[in-house]
Amino acid sequence: MTVLVLGGTAEARALAAELHARGVAVVSSLAGRVARPRLPAGEVRVGGFGGVEGLSAWLREHEVDAVVDATHPFAERIGANAFAATSAAGVPLLRLARPGWQPGEGDRWHWADDLEAAAELLPGLGSRVFLTSGRQGLAAFAGLDTLWFLIRCVDPPEPPLPRQHEVLLNRGPYEVDGERALLAGHRIDVLVTKDSGGSMTAAKLTAARELGLPVVVVRRPPRPATAEVAAVTEAVDWVLHR
Incomplete structure (x- = not known):
């Protein structure tokens, strides 16, 4: 099984580590906007895919079984491209999104x-x-x-x-x-x-x-409606049940 993790976040690194430990072939994609990123376990690629068509072609070429969008909550363009590309390629997509902050007493x-x-x-x-x-x-x-x-x-x-x-x-x-x-x-x-x-x-x-x-x-920008979880453990379960 091959899983593409759109990453750059702590959650993406944790997910790659968990999947890699379970024998899943993980490819983590980083946008390349940070000079010295913290690298996750498994294979890593840096840079864009060439828009929706490029990502869709890459998914087919590498026979990717599932994609997890674990990018930053404000990586709006990447999220939109992932949704369109996976839809075109017929590949399941999951959004791993950490919960937003909520104001408390005194804020x-x-x-x-x-x-x-x-x-x-x-x-x-x-x-x-x-x-x-x-x-x-x-x-x-x-x-x-x-x-x-x-x-x-x-x-x-x-x-x-x-x-x-x-x-x-x-x-x-x-x-x-x-x-x-x-x-x-x-x-x-x-x-x-x-x-x-x-x-x-x-x-x-x-x-x-x-x-x-x-x-x-x-506020966070809107994201396309897709399957979504908030915890790395939930994302691992989703992948393993594909």
Whole structure:
């Protein structure tokens, strides 16, 4: 049996490891946007397939039995291509999606539909921004000249960037104590994040709650309707029952 895992996430690596240990031939596909990615078990390919037609042809050529889309919740284009390509090739598709974050008591969350909407909210919420939305799409904040930004991402971001900013290159997981110290040390008064979900980067939300800071949360984009699970164990069961 051959399974293609569209990955790059911690869940994708865990799934590849579990399937590989059970003797399933796993090919993990990484987008190649991170310079030094954490590699999963099994075979790894880096880069795109050439759109829907390219992926559909690749699935047929390699006689893939199933595809698991375990990409980041905001990898919208990859998810759409996977849905269209598997439909064309007649290959079963499963979406492995970590649950989104939910506000708790004491949280001051402001939801935004996209990064542009998040940027519009900021001037009314604070002046020193901790921006943790990744290195793509930062142009949405480039025009906010009166605000100062601490931009955290894995690899260096490309311009345009906000005029007043500092870039912090770092990779999770993060701890609450460290996030609290980071927010206080840089005098942050508002946090911006995507609803990535999971525990690796959730500590900043706890720290913001403890410090009474407002948080702008960007909603997840819609995904095509397909079979979906939230846990790696469920995805393993799905694959083994194909």
